[in-house]
Amino acid sequence: MSTLTTNYLTPTGREEDWRFTPLSRLAGLHDSTVEIGEGVAFDLSIVPTGVSFEILDRSLVTASSKTKDLVISRVRETVTQIAKLAIAANSEIADPIYLNRKASGGKPIFSRTIINAGANSHATLVVENIGTEILGEEIEIILEPGSHLTFISLQEWDTQAVHVGRHHAVIGKDASFKSFVVTIGGSVVRLLPTVEYSGQGSSAELNGVYFATEGQHLEHRIHVDHNIPNAKSRVNYKGALSGNNARTVWIGDVYIHAAAEGTDTYELNRNLLLSDGARADSVPNLEIETGEIVGAGHASTTGRFDDEQLFYLQSRGISADIARRLVIRGFFSDIIGRIGIPAIEERVMNRIDAELESVGV
Amino acid sequence: MSTLEIKNLQVSVATETGFTEILRGVDLTINSGETHAIMGPNGSGKSTLAYSIAGHPKYTITGGSVTLDGADVLAMTVDERAKAGLFLAMQYPVEVPGVSVTNFLRTAVTAIRGEAPKVRTWVGEVKTAMAALHMDNSFAERNLNEGFSGGEKKRHEILQLELLRPKFAILDETDSGLDVDALRIVSEGVNRVAENSDLGILLITHYTRILRYIKPDFVHVFAGGRIVEEGGPELADKLEEKGYAEYISA
Secondary structure (H helix, E strand, O other), X not given: OOOOOOOOOOOOOOOOOOOOOOHHHOOOOOOOOOOOEEOOOEEOOOOOOOEEEEEEEHHHOOOOOOOOOHHHHHHHHHOOEEEEEEEOOOOEOOOOEEEEEOOOOOOXXXXXXXXXXXXXXXXXXXXXXXXXXXXXXEEEEEEOOOOEEEEEEEEOOOOOOEEEEEEEEEEOOOOEEEEEEEEOOOOEEEEEEEEEEOOOOOEEEEEEEEEEOOOOEEEEEEXXXXXXXXXXXXXXXXXXXXXXXXXXXXXXXXXXOOOOOOOEEEEEEEEEEOOOOOEEEEEEEEEEOOOOOOEEEEEEEEEEOOHHHHHHHHOOOOOHHHHXXXXXXXXXXXXXXXXXXXXXXXXXXXHHHHHHHHOOO | OOXXXXXXXXXXXXXXXXXXXXXXXXXXXXXXXXEEEEEOOOOOOHHHHXXXXXXXXXXXXEEEEEEEOOEEHHHOOHHHHHHHOEEEEOOOOOOEEEEEHHHHHHHHHHHHHOXXXXXXXXXXXXXXXXXXXXXXXXXXXXXXXXXXXXXXXXXXXXXXXXXXXXXXXXXXXXXXXXXXXXXXXXXXXXXXXXXXXXXXXXXXXXXXXXXXXXXXXXXXXXXXXXXXXXXXXXXXXXXXXXXXXXXXXX
């Protein structure tokens, strides 16, 4: 029996950060009176040349970022064995590195992972989230100067899974971070794709695709912290919803500090409601402390299916169901097409097709 | 030889205050190989006629019939009408983001012909049709109608006319927004399809300009939701000279 050294307040749901989240469905991940065990979240069956994977005691690890999130604070408090994946400096890893989720038998667990992309390295990491896990996790991603990392997190959970996580990148000088968050499965998924910068000339491209069907709660809370000058960020998330109580939440916080002159940022969220009874919340939020920037903007739209598009396609002989699929595939295609790995692009598109099939579109 | 027959067609649209009647009994018969021009002032219901035949959900048919070789067009879904051989070249083709022209054309042709076109011949077929309309090859990779200029949209409509090979084409203000060169290229495209396939054409226009390139066999004057005068090509010349004033006041 471990005792928490800090007394974390269990959120009530009235807090700004938690007001959208169905706390009663988190299986206690958020509740400081419920003890959660720890587990190593990943297996790396094949470790490619230029990559190392080890389990470290927490006495050897220092967090690279601060967090106020209560679940993530509990994760840090609880987890003693931390997985670390490192990509050697100057290495170019051609094939994607797959991190397979290790099954924990449905028992709620906390886990912590650190990813380090060495200076001037090039690599792509794919996290495959499958099965029925109840998981609170943090993945910290450190990009050393000049590194280029593509981070793909596929939430292909079974319907009962609960996933509360933070994917935080610290981006070094002239480094570029590209992320794709694809959330299709799970009962409740609440992810915090967050970014800060540790050197100038750095850039972040945060992309996301989600599809909520009946009863699913899929929440993405993006935070881009422009804490230094001359960094760039692009955020582009798109979601579709269909079915009763299909629910999505997208929060896009971009903070430009007074020191962050030369910042270039744009964020976009689009939601497509395919049926009644679904609800999408979209809250872009831009705070700017300096006017000396290259650009800062945001856009957010939530709309229904465009009947004129449907009519146009049908008037060319295309049946209504194929026309709807064409339009929805088209809606997601600009983001999916940027993944750049054909096998994963196809896998994501197939998942979307399967979702459409399941809701009868 | 096919026949598109419109009898006493009455059409309304829903508004905030109830239904507004737009078409008040339209009678028109078009046979294969014939070109009919429908001319009339703005707001006379010309486009409503076009969209009603194509099956746009905004319009409610309150009376009359449309048949294609005896088959009840009004009972068909929108895609069934296209498969039966009707084609509407739209005045404002709709943008569909993320769907490439090449994917769209292939999907449409597959639906209309009932089988996917042979890969070997298909690419050549599209390239030839595009070249004839002075369209660059890169056009095929663009998103459907997205960011197209007015001229590009109209050329793309006629490209579809060439590839889908309908029995009857309704051209809704295809001349609007075209400069002289684009008008000539688009008109030549329509004439080429008509010569090769015995196409019946319903050409809807406000201006006589396009009739210099696409010669009508019959001209119908449309006003107040019905055809108010009919004649041969000479009727267009009269309209060019005198305008629609006498029909509007009537």
